[in-house]
Structures are given as C-alpha cells and as structure tokens.
Amino acid sequence: MMIKKLWIILLLLLAVIVIKAQNMQAPGGFDVYQKDISHGNIDTIFYFSETVGVKRSALVYLPPSFSSKKSYPVLYLLHGIGGDEYEWLKNGTPHIILDNLYAQGKLEPMIVVMPNGRAMKDDRATGNIMDADKIGAFSTFQSDLIHDLIPYVEKKYPVKPNQINRALFGLSMGGGQALNFGLGNLDTFAWVGGFSSAPNTHLPENLIPNPQEVKNKLKLLWISCGDQDGLINITNRTHKYLEKHGVQHVFYIEPGGHDFKVWKNDLYMVSQLLFKNANPDKL
Structure with a gap:
C-alpha cells in the first residue's frame, strides 16, 4: 500500500513539466544563417481543397538529409491571424533554425508543412482581417487540414503514416487552432502545442473534455507564452486545467511579448522534442 501511495505522489509530481525561462533560451546565433553547413529546401505545393472548393497552397520544408528513399514524420506549423x-x-526563419539544429545533430529528420490556416476562396490577409467570414475560415481550416492537406502531403512525400508521426503546432491564432484541432483529433496527432495561443482557443473544459484520453494518446502537449504577452491568460487557464486533472504537459513562460522573438525561441525548443523520447529539462 505504501509503495502504491509513493507511485501516486510521483505521478502527480510528473504531471506537469514547468520550464524555468532562464534555463530554456535558445543560444545566440540559433537563427543566423550558416554558410558552411547543409541546408534544407523549401517547396511550394498546390492541393485541391474539397472543403473550400479551390486549389490552395502551402510551403514545405525538407530537411538537409532528405531522400525519397526514406520516410519522415511531419510537423504542421500554423501562422497567426494576420499571416498566411x-x-x-x-x-520566423524556420529553415535557418532547423538547418542549424540539424548541423548540431539535435533533430529527428522531419518534414515541416506551413499551410494557410484561413480556409476560404480568397485566403489572403487583406482588408479587414477581423471580418466574420475571415475569422470563421480559421475554424473551417480543421476540415481542410485533415481531409485535404494531410492526405495530399502523405501522397506526394515519403511520409510515415499514423498519429504517432504527426505534430501540430502554431502561434497566436494558429496556436489556438493547433490546440483545438490537435486535442480534438487525438487519433490524428500525437504531438500538439500552442505558442501564445489566441482567444480562439476553446475553454479548457471544451478543449479537453476527457483528460484521460489525452493522457493515453498524446506524446507531447506544449503550451507557452511570453511573460509580457497580453494574451497570457489563455495559456494560464489551459495550464491550470491540465494541472488540476493531472495531464502531463510542458508549461513554458518565457521573457517577451506577442512576437516572433518568442515564437522563434519556441520553435527552437519544441523541434528538439518531436518524434523522439526527449527530456525538456535536458535542452
């Protein structure tokens, strides 16, 4: 009985990994182009979206070691409300950040897909980006992502199948999308997280109605935000709910506001954890 109690206490202590900002900052030069290393390539793809009824485009980063004879897991990386x-x-120079990490042997080889999360016929970030139809298009993207984009990517590229080989992360509006769609489709994604997630993020009880399912199916759940970000309450409320229900996650509050200085640092940290059994405390 005593041993059982000790195990329960240990599991509760491990339920959340709180990362101290001073121990989790990317080193200087992490986002600076290095000429004398191998570099990945950026593709532009065009896929037909049954959801929207038009062809849509996305960018794809292929790692320096990419070979059509190998197969790769995929990170889907989402943008904010004013982006595409x-x-x-x-x-965010993800290609430079990832190239540098590959040169240091710190990443599991992966494909990175950067789509347009505004799923509508005119998906450009023009005019009033707060129009109801444009805001609604960010929700519509869930269907476009799962039913149109992912099947296209997995047909075009040598991709490892199944939930364990898909990650979904994003910043701001895209952070909300990543949490909403990732936690809402636990059979599709095993690695999920939001950087400075925006108010589109569902309330925790709707986002995670079944905490045990999240515990059983996710490999990594990451939530982070800058300590000067006006939207930090969204991240904090999600963290508190996860902590209350004993759902293991990385909760990372770092120096900064709602900007790419923070999000580039997040990508540097998160990418090293994906598709392997990595310990955040060792970063």
Whole structure:
C-alpha cells in the first residue's frame, strides 16, 4: 500500500513539466544563417481543397538529409491571424533554425508543412482581417487540414503514416487552432502545442473534455507564452486545467511579448522534442 501511495505522489509530481525561462533560451546565433553547413529546401505545393472548393497552397520544408528513399514524420506549423503560408518563412526563419539544429545533430529528420490556416476562396490577409467570414475560415481550416492537406502531403512525400508521426503546432491564432484541432483529433496527432495561443482557443473544459484520453494518446502537449504577452491568460487557464486533472504537459513562460522573438525561441525548443523520447529539462 505504501509503495502504491509513493507511485501516486510521483505521478502527480510528473504531471506537469514547468520550464524555468532562464534555463530554456535558445543560444545566440540559433537563427543566423550558416554558410558552411547543409541546408534544407523549401517547396511550394498546390492541393485541391474539397472543403473550400479551390486549389490552395502551402510551403514545405525538407530537411538537409532528405531522400525519397526514406520516410519522415511531419510537423504542421500554423501562422497567426494576420499571416498566411509565408508568415513563418518571412518572420520566423524556420529553415535557418532547423538547418542549424540539424548541423548540431539535435533533430529527428522531419518534414515541416506551413499551410494557410484561413480556409476560404480568397485566403489572403487583406482588408479587414477581423471580418466574420475571415475569422470563421480559421475554424473551417480543421476540415481542410485533415481531409485535404494531410492526405495530399502523405501522397506526394515519403511520409510515415499514423498519429504517432504527426505534430501540430502554431502561434497566436494558429496556436489556438493547433490546440483545438490537435486535442480534438487525438487519433490524428500525437504531438500538439500552442505558442501564445489566441482567444480562439476553446475553454479548457471544451478543449479537453476527457483528460484521460489525452493522457493515453498524446506524446507531447506544449503550451507557452511570453511573460509580457497580453494574451497570457489563455495559456494560464489551459495550464491550470491540465494541472488540476493531472495531464502531463510542458508549461513554458518565457521573457517577451506577442512576437516572433518568442515564437522563434519556441520553435527552437519544441523541434528538439518531436518524434523522439526527449527530456525538456535536458535542452
């Protein structure tokens, strides 16, 4: 009986990994282009969306070691409310961050897909980006992602199948999407997280109605935010609910606001955990 109690206490202590910001910052130069290393490639793909009824585009990062004779897991990386499929590439330099990590042997080889999360016929971030139809298109993207984009990617590229080989992460509006869609489709994604997730994030009791299912199916659940971000309450409320229900997750509050300085750091940290049994405390 005593041993059983000790195990229960240990499991509760391990239910949440709280990462201290001073121990979890990317080193200087992590996002600086290095000429003398191998580099990945960026593809532009066009897929027909049955959800929207038009062809849509996405960017795909292939790792430096990419070979059509191998197969890879996939990270789907989502943008914010004012962006599109180019936002991460223009402002977050994921190709440079990942190239540098590959050169240091810190990543599991993966394909990264950067889609447009505004699933509508005119999906450009123009005019009033707060229009109801444009906001609604971010919810519509769930169907586009699962029924149109993922099947296309898995047909075009040598991709490892099944939930264990798919990750879904995003920033701000995309962070809310990643949590909503990832936790709402636990048979599709095993690695899920939001960076500075926006108010589109479902209330915790709706986001995670069955905590035990999340415990059973997810390999990693990550929530992070800058300590000066006005939306930090969204991250905090999700964390408190997860903690209350004993759902293991990474809860990372870092220096900064609602910007790419924070999100680039998040990508640096998260990418090293994906598709392997990595310990966040060792980053």
